[in-house]
Amino acid sequence: MERYAGQPALGVGPLVLPFQxxxxxxxxxxxxxxxxxxxxxxGLACVTGTNRPEVLLVRIAAHLLGARLTQVLAGPALYGLDFVLRDCRPDLVVHDVPVPATGAPRLPLAELLRRAAEREPAAVPVRAREDDVARVTYTGGTTGRPKGVASTFGAMAARNAGRPAAWAGSVYLSVTSLAQRSGGRCLEQWRAGGRVEILEPFTPGGFAAACRRLGPVATYLTTSMVYRLLDDPATAHGVPGLEAVSYGDSPVHPERLREAVTRWGGRWRQGYGTNEAAVICRLSPADHDAAVAGRPELLASVGRPVAGVEVEVRDARGATVATGRTGEVWMRSAAMMTGYWGRPGATAEVLRDGWLRTGDLGHFGADGHLFLDDRLHDVVMVHGDNVYCVPVEAALARHPAVAQAVVVGRHSDLTGEEVCAFLVPAAGYGPDAGLAAEACDLVEKDLAPAHRPTAVFWERVIPLTARGKPDKRRLRARAAGRRP
Structure with missing residues (x-):
């Protein structure tokens, strides 16, 4: 960063800080x-209520010191803060929101910043070693207690080495959690000498204004953000200044993705990965261009394995399955986690002979693209047959009245489990049993009768986890206690 000393590095509204x-x-x-x-x-834990830019500096400081960092963005969707702050075993908790007393010393972020402002900026030698744990990042906890994913400094370096260079000449506009993927992307941008701008909170109008002011802009969007931008009149037909979009936190409906790519233009890149594995596959800008030009099926895939990552699809016995057959996605690379923090049993379940079981179900296409079909634990068993949620969601979303579809299972005395669909109506439509039936007809036509939802619930918005993914734990609870 020293070589870029006088160049702009960090912007928050009118304030812009140089690299120095x-x-x-x-x-x-x-x-x-x-x-x-x-x-x-x-161990250092940093808990904030908003995407404060200071947390990026705290992260750099922790890495310089060789500390084990856990960052948490608190909010209404956060699950298990008390558990996380006990489980990560911090020696200090820095916070700007109230945090539970767990026995660890606590230091308000404002006090940390005040003390720092009184010091002279003396260079700190890098104390981290490759095998030291750099971060413990917690999973979403949608199927139980969150699990801490331990990643070493060596694994983090391997992740950065395998990523494409920052979008040249673009400002990186950060609109998602700095405690998760966006924080790492900000550091990547700085390593390349690029500028980072923090936008908090995200709104379609605020995002469009920032793109116009800062363009050309590159950004990372969650799937729900893509949908919000498509559905907002101010941004539905284009976002001037937006040059490049990365996405990939949860499956995106291919039809809606095609809308975004064709309406907004620019370069699009999807990254499929997990906390445990970093990026596994990429759907490149060239793939998106090919999809729009005549290969729309590519938009249903997550791309090809990235350099340095091996991917196999295996059956329940661990044997590799043929192309086109669905199985669990296994991967291995230097960027993998060392294990779940303090959970040797859970680690042994997913790490086998140097390979990681992702828990995702998918299949390879003939040209090497990976297609995800479901999560291993999200499969709905109807009359003993596997019904994968992702293809059902994609079929439902093909109906013009459906802006978003999420599918879960619930108990059925008749079939063991039944398919339940939660639908968000598209602009100009409202909840309607006839429209729901038409959308379900598409499922039966595209897939099979067993895949047809037997219960449909209309929602104004889909509840999200703290990481911006559809909260299927909450949706299952709703489905269990409601009639369609």
Whole structure:
């Protein structure tokens, strides 16, 4: 970062900091944290209520010191904060929102920043070692207690080495959680000498204004953000200044993705990955262009394995299945986690002979593209047959009255389980039993009668987890206690 000292690095509204100020701020924070007992191998938790840009500097400081960092963005969808702060075993908790007392010392972020401002920015030697745990990042907890994913500094370096360079000449506009994927993308942008802009909170209008002001802009959007932008009159037909979009937090309906690519233009890139594995496959900008030009089936895939990553689809016995057959996705790379923090049993379930079981079900197409069919634990068993949710959701979303579809299963005395669909109506439509039946007809036509939802619920919005994914745990609870 030193070589870019005078160039703009971090913008938040009218305030823009050059690289030297960002580096000096990280050095000051590292000095305060070191004085508070944080060093190589220490645990540091950082909990904030909003995407404050300061957390990026805290992250750099923690990495310089070789500390084990857990970042949490608190909010109404957060699940299990008390558990996370006990499980990650921090030596210090930095926070700007109330946090439960877990026995660890606590330091308000405002106080940390005040102490840092009083210090001189003295350079801090990098104390981290390749095999040290750099981050413990928690899974969404949608099927139970969150699990801490432990990643070493070596694994993080491998993840960065396998990623494409930052979008040249673009400002990276961060609109998702800095505690998750977007925080890493900001650091990637800085390594390439690029500028980062933080937008908080995300709204379609605010996003469009920022793109016009800063363009050309590159960004990372969750699937739900893509849908909101498509459905907002201000951004439905285009976002001037938006040049490049990455996405990939949850499956996106191919028809809606095609809408976005054709309406907005620009370069699109999907990354399929997990906390445990980093990026596994990519659907490249060239793939998106080919899909629009005549290969629409590509938009239903997650792309091909990235460099340095091996991917296999295996059956329940662990044997590789033929192309076109559905099985569990296994992968291995240098970027994998070392294991689940403090959970050797859970680690042994997913790490086998150097391979990681992702828990995703998918199949390879003839040209090497991977298609995801479901999560292993989300499959709905109807009369003993597997019904995969992703193809059902895609078929439902083909109906013009459906803006978004999410499918879950619930108990049925007749069939064991039944398929339940939650639909968000498209603009100009409302909840309607006839329209629901037409959408279900598409499922039966595209797939099979057993895949047809037997219960449909109309929703204004789909509830999301703290990571912006459809909260299927909450939807299953709703389905269990409601009639269509």
């Amino acid at each position: 100020d960002v580096l000096d701020g990280a050095y000051r924070l590292a000095g305060v944290l070191s004085g508070a007992g944080i060093g190589r191998g220490s």
